[in-house]
Amino acid sequence: MIPRYAREEMTAIWSPSTKFQIWFEIEAHACDAQAELGVIPKEAAAAVWERGQFDIDRIDEIERETKHDVIAFLTNLAEYVGPEARFVHQGMTSSDVLDTTLAVQLTRASDILMAGLDRLCEGLKTRAHEFKMTPTIGRSHGIHAEPTTFGLKLAGHYAEMDRCRKRLADARAEIATCAISGAVGTFAHIDPSVEAHVADKMGLAIEPVSTQVIPRDRHAMFFAVLGVIASAVERLATEVRHLQRTEVREAEEFFSKGQKGSSAMPHKRNPVLTENLTGLARIVRAAVTPALENVVLWHERDISHSSVERMFGPDATVTLDFALHRAANVIENLLVYPEKMQANLDALGGLVHSQQVLLALTQKGASREDSYKMVQRNAMDVWAGNGNYLDLLKADEDVAKHLSHEELENLFDLAQHFKHVDTIFERVFQDS
Numbered sequence: 001m002i003p004r005y006a007r008e009e010m011t012a013i014w015s016p017s018t019k020f021q022i023w024f025e026i027e028a029h030a031c032d033a034q035a036e037l038g039v040i041p042k043e044a045a046a047a048v049w050e051r052g053q054f055d056i057d058r059i060d061e062i063e064r065e066t067k068h069d070v071i072a073f074l075t076n077l078a079e080y081v082g083p084e085a086r087f088v089h090q091g092m093t094s095s096d097v098l099d100t101t102l103a104v105q106l107t108r109a110s111d112i113l114m115a116g117l118d119r120l121c122e123g124l125k126t127r128a129h130e131f132k133m134t135p136t137i138g139r140s141h142g143i144h145a146e147p148t149t150f151g152l153k154l155a156g157h158y159a160e161m162d163r164c165r166k167r168l169a170d171a172r173a174e175i176a177t178c179a180i181s182g183a184v185g186t187f188a189h190i191d192p193s194v195e196a197h198v199a200d201k202m203g204l205a206i207e208p209v210s211t212q213v214i215p216r217d218r219h220a221m222f223f224a225v226l227g228v229i230a231s232a233v234e235r236l237a238t239e240v241r242h243l244q245r246t247e248v249r250e251a252e253e254f255f256s257k258g259q260k261g262s263s264a265m266p267h268k269r270n271p272v273l274t275e276n277l278t279g280l281a282r283i284v285r286a287a288v289t290p291a292l293e294n295v296v297l298w299h300e301r302d303i304s305h306s307s308v309e310r311m312f313g314p315d316a317t318v319t320l321d322f323a324l325h326r327a328a329n330v331i332e333n334l335l336v337y338p339e340k341m342q343a344n345l346d347a348l349g350g351l352v353h354s355q356q357v358l359l360a361l362t363q364k365g366a367s368r369e370d371s372y373k374m375v376q377r378n379a380m381d382v383w384a385g386n387g388n389y390l391d392l393l394k395a396d397e398d399v400a401k402h403l404s405h406e407e408l409e410n411l412f413d414l415a416q417h418f419k420h421v422d423t424i425f426e427r428v429f430q431d432s
Contacts, residue, residue, distance in 0.1 A: 236277075361402050374399050
């Protein structure tokens with residue numbers, strides 16, 4: 001985790017102190033359940049809660065000798081609890097603690113990511129309504145296609161982020177499972193009611209069948225969803241980056257007082273935030289393939305997944321959390337230039353209305369093939385710089401056989417393109 005791209009709220013979830021606190025709570029809740037079953041004395045369970053502490057430096061010191069992190073933790077815990085510590089971890093395995101802890105951490109991380117998505121969605125919704133009817137050029141292949149509105153562009157990104165939120169909610173539910181089932185997951189040395197008790201206390205569901213570890217298809221789906229969210233953020237960032245290009249300049253990132261764009265060129269205003277988001281998205285997606293590979297473990301368990309998750313669990317969640325809030329900041333403060341949008345819309349001399357002319361010609365009786373030829377040959381003259389599209393069409397004798405000058409002029413009305421904007425907005429925002 002790089003502090004430059006991390007928020008404290010998310011990094012705290014992955015701190016050693018938080019991790020060991022969750023370990024302690026799992027062990028202590030398990031003791032309570034064992035005491036209710038009469039497996040251990042109730043006084044022992046109470047002692048764990050009353051005297052249970054841990055010291056991170058001491059745990060690290062013990063682990064250097066034992067080469068086992070859970071044993072190091074239990075040894076240090078026993079130093080505080082005393083003789084009653086012999087009842088801790090009865091019938092449990094390290095995976096019971098580690099996997100359940102990871103479930104807790106990923107669940108908490110999901111809630112923070114949800115909040116980030118909510119903020120980004122709210123920003124997109126607000127700006128979409130602000131520019132609902134602001135004309136701009138729609139592009140396909142990077143080339144001018146037909147008019148749209150800037151609000152529709154943002155509404156599309158909102159809808160995508162809203163889908164991402166639903167996917168994350170499903171992924172959260174899938175990852176939030178607890179396994180306290182003992183060696184190879186058979187409950188041979190611990191009662192299933194202990195698992196149920198710990199799951200309830202930790203806000204998790206029980207894992208129906210754990211093979212000593214929680215099945216990693218759950219984790220694969222979780223990180224795949226994070227990858228999809230990262231790609232949605234990158235798509236939004238890429239749109240802003242393109243719109244900020246000097247030749248386009250329809251929108252740009254906010255440039256604060258005192259900000260510098262280049263060490264060499266004082267005039268520069270670069271899309272550094274959205275370029276950064278593009279890079280961060282790559283980091284999040286980098287977790288997806290390892291998560292898929294972690295699904296395949298030997299028999300009831302091995303630990304080939306462990307080192308991978310210790311790295312990309314924190315990295316992917318911390319990075320995506322930072323990216324979501326950075327993206328929200330970009331949208332909330334985005335500078336938008338409607339005048340430049342209109343200028344770009346007009347740049348090709350009316351070519352953006354070619355489909356309307358094509359369809360009108362077919363409605364007047366011309367074949368589609370002939371209509372296409374009439375429309376295209378005049379369009380190519382405009383591309384070559386030989387005049388205004390409407391004027392060329394008016395002067396075309398073949399076109400004049402089907403369409404009057406007044407009819408042609410009506411076909412160049414932008415309102416035709418925006419008559420269903422309200423319908424689209426109702427579809428996108430009806431539940432928001």
